[in-house]
Amino acid sequence: LRKVIFDTDPGVDDAMALLFLHHAPEVELAGITTTFGNGTIDQTTFNALYIAERFGIAAPVARGAGAPLVGAAMAPPDFVHGRNALGDVALPAQLRARADPRPAYRFIIDAVRAAPHEISIVAVGRMTNLALTLREEPGIASLVKEIVVMGGAFGIAGVQGNVTPAAEANIIGDPEAADEIAAADWPITFVGLDVTQKTRMSTDFLADLAEKSGESGHFVWDISRFYEAFHQAGGVSSIYVHDSSAVAYFLKPELFTTRSGAIRVSTDGITRGMTVQKPDTLSYPPGAWDGRPSHRVCTSVDSDGLLDLYRSTL
Ligand code: BDR
């Protein structure tokens, strides 16, 4: 089994991605770590515990950061994910499940130390927990098997940010953290808007899940009503597949093409949160990319293959 920690801010598409991992037969979910983002840290941690309890997911849930490394958190995007970040479906007032006593970064360090070179991390929220992990124990980077990040917009075929023209939500939510994790020498693949906006789930696709994928399919249908309405109000008829694209990369990287190179994240001015890669194949005068490790950025995706994988897994 392939061990993975899912770092997440559930979140409609986060919840869909968590169920994708949960149902993947080759995966052992070693933990769920939460971050602020689509909701406050209280809300996203509650939502992660709720999904774990409802779907019998045995992995511990460890509560993560409630604010970025620098400054205050942006207001949660309730117009995208609803006020409770799960599309405003009814949630119980209380849960039996409890969070792990450790903060997310400590949970990650302990898990990786206990199984060196075996644990991958799929990170689909702000990068704050990963940055805190590195700050606490820089040596951990060499012990993590692989990191897959949903985040960034790398300008492939003109794709721009979704919060500003320069920046994608997970990165602008904590640009300092994103720049720190990209500076570290651990193998990261960025699954950015360049590919996540290329794959869409239509109403028919979601209705088919509701019909054929049991409890998980019903839940995905229910939570995606609000999210779908947000997309449709913006003139996009079917929903973008953000966080599940990162899971799909983890499960089946051959669905994607990638490009290698050093990555910087802008922390200044109008480009704050912008992700920029210097492809290994290009050379420039000495600059901000020098001495940084190469990471992969997804440049294209087999969307039909990805949707088939999601459907068959659920
Ligand atoms: C990312 O931002 C969040 O709203 C989604 O869950 C996804 O991780 C897309 O920009």
Ligand code: CA
């Ligand atoms: Ca997310």
